[in-house]
Amino acid sequence: MSTLPPELANLPAPSLVETISYEARLAVLRTRLVEIFTAAGIDYDVQDLETDPAQILLQVSAYQDxxxxxxxxxxxKSWFLAYATGGDLDALAQFYDVVRLASETDDALRRRVVLAIQGRSTGGTKARYRSIALAADVRVADVAVYTVGRDPTINVAVFSTSASGVADAGLVAKVDAALQAPDARMVxxxxxxxxxxxxxxxxxxxIWLLPQAPESTLAAVEAYLxxxxxxxxLLGRDLTRSWLIAQLQRDGVHRVELVAPAADIAIPFNQAGALGAVSLVLQGREY
Incomplete structure (x- = not known):
């Protein structure tokens, strides 16, 4: 399922895109056929007969139409950023000097195109620095660009696609190199x-499982989590107990008792929660 950037999510569908109905097209063709027979002085009264060859041809024609x-x-739709996928999206991105990274998804590429458009000013805008950081490596899942108080230092927080979310030293260095490049960083x-x-x-x-659930259910639940x-x-999203319970309440699970964390955890906008050890203890089976 595609996840559109906020700038594209609420756009109306292009007016050129037509609403298509097979039944409506078939009705139009049937009406035209009756008109032709009538004009020729022929009383055509078998249009509801499924075995009528004319009706079979009309159905084929309507389907092809x-x-x-x-x-x-x-x-x-392939002309529009919100709908283009695959090679069509690559072509649109190229117009904005954005090239797909190896194994980069359509959603990630589309987000970078939006940022590239927003950050076209060379004045060191937040969007421009985010765009450069996201393009540094496909392992960059998200980036926060911010300053603290009156300190002019530009802080860049990198969230990794790794299971923990922690950007290792190599990834941090790669993003830093991209941002420090002479054509990227303002003097x-x-x-x-x-x-x-x-x-x-x-x-x-x-975790309590349903009686028929296999033992492998716990492993599947952890993988889903x-x-x-x-x-x-991602960056800035609070970790709530309700969200965790919803992820653990999978098929085969009867009941979940969340032990830790004991309370919701507020996450600052420039940070992200890293997933630590996961302990799911089977307490038995209930129904």
Missing amino acids: VLLRQRVNEAI NDKIVVASAAQQAIAISAN RAAWSRDM
């Missing part, structure tokens, strides 16, 4: 790059 119109819709800017995920958060829960963490827990 729908396929053609859908292909036109898809071609139109008077002092840029400091660090990992956004600083402290691992341990997760502990007691880790995947959801990588997808949702």
Whole structure:
């Protein structure tokens, strides 16, 4: 499922995109066929007969018409950043001097294109620095660019795609090199790059399975939690107990008792929660 940047999420669909209905197209063709027979003085009264060859041909024609119109819709959508995918998105991105990184997803590339557009000013804008940092390596999941008080130092917090979210020294150095490049950094800017995920958060829960659930359910639940963490827990998102319980309440799980964390954890906008040790303890089976 595609996740659009906020700048694109609420845009209306292009007016050129047509709403297509097979039934509506078939009705139009049937009406035209009756008109042709009537004009020829022929009383055509078997249009509701499924075995009528004319009706079979109309159905085939209507289906082909729908396929053609859908292909036109898809071609139109490929012109727009919010809808383009694959090679079409690569072509749009190239117009803004943005090139897809190796194994980069459409969502990530689309976000970088938006930032590239916003950051076209050479005045060291936040969007420009974010765009450069995200383009430094495909392992950069998110970036926060900020200053503290009156200190002009530009801080860049890097959140990694790794399971923990912690950006290792190599990744931090790579982002730093991209931002410190002569054609990237403004002359008077002092840029400091660090990992956004600083402290691992341990997760502990007691789990009761349904009677028919296999033992492997616990491993599947942990895998789902880790995947959801990588997808949702980006910069600035608070870690709530309700979110954790929702991720643990998977198929085969009867009940979840979350032990740790004991309370919701507020995450500053320039940090992200790193996933620490996960302990899921089987307490038995209930129904």
